[in-house]
Amino acid sequence: MTQKLNLKEIERKAFRSTFQDGLWDIYLGLVVIFMALFLFRPDEGYSPWNLLLMLVGFGTSFLIFWAGKKFITVPRMGQVSFGPLRKRKATTLAIIMGVVIIIQVAVVLFSVGGWLDDDLAAKLNALLGEANMERLAVAAIGSLFVGPSMILVAYFNDFPRGYYIAILMSAAVFLMILLNQPIYAVIIGALIILPGLVLFIRFLQKYPLPKRGDS
């Protein structure tokens, strides 16, 4: 039994070592910042440019993540392919995330439909009362979209820092909508990036480039 547990620990240690570079933290922090900078325009109104710029921001974040893994992490840490357990977990996560996204889209469509329908809008407004309550409800729904999804990612990827990131991402969306200011999300994004940068520097110090050409 002890041996079985030790093997699990060896696998977990090897898997978790792939998160030591802090690139996930940097990537997710940048996503939060780009979301706040480009998507949040309640006063000016939304335009396709908001969405386009946000997607460019997300693309840039992913490019930084991908390039970091390919050109910095893998040459230093080495290449590894994990076993069927991890592949099963990745597939399960993909399926669950797919279902979560469908639910989120359904909630958004239902909300939009609800507010467009006069009778239902009147009922919702009566239920939520003041404008602040309406904003509170939207903020809560927004953070519920982000938090549980990130918790799932953290759980299935055996990524303990992911829980901390999930809380911060939820808080970023919640405060951004509730207080009508993008600055809170930008600060929270920086709070996600900061540990990532520290980890990244420590990673570079701990894993110098191997001297031999053959890896």
Place this chain on the structure above:
Amino acid sequence: MSDPETVTDTASLAEIDRLIHEPARLSLVALLYVIESADFTFLMNQTGLTWGNLSAHMSKLEEAGYIEVEKTFKGKRPNTLLRLTAKGREAFQNYRQKMKQVLDELPE
């Protein structure tokens, strides 16, 4: 006259796979058992072995047919991927079983 149980215990010990029993190789085989494949750099980082040590142990394991080495290129750089063979996997399972048996048989 020797005790029959003692004879059995000694026999169990003799059945331990010495190739796997060596601590550095044991950590390598255990690591390769739980992953699909890895390159030299990853194995060096995980086990703390030097390039020379790792290379020597890998050669022994490859000679025994416990691991297979796949040489590829990443761009212009050679890249060596290592994975446990079915024989190596079976040998490690037998090793674990034998070790458990031997340790269980030890008096308190």
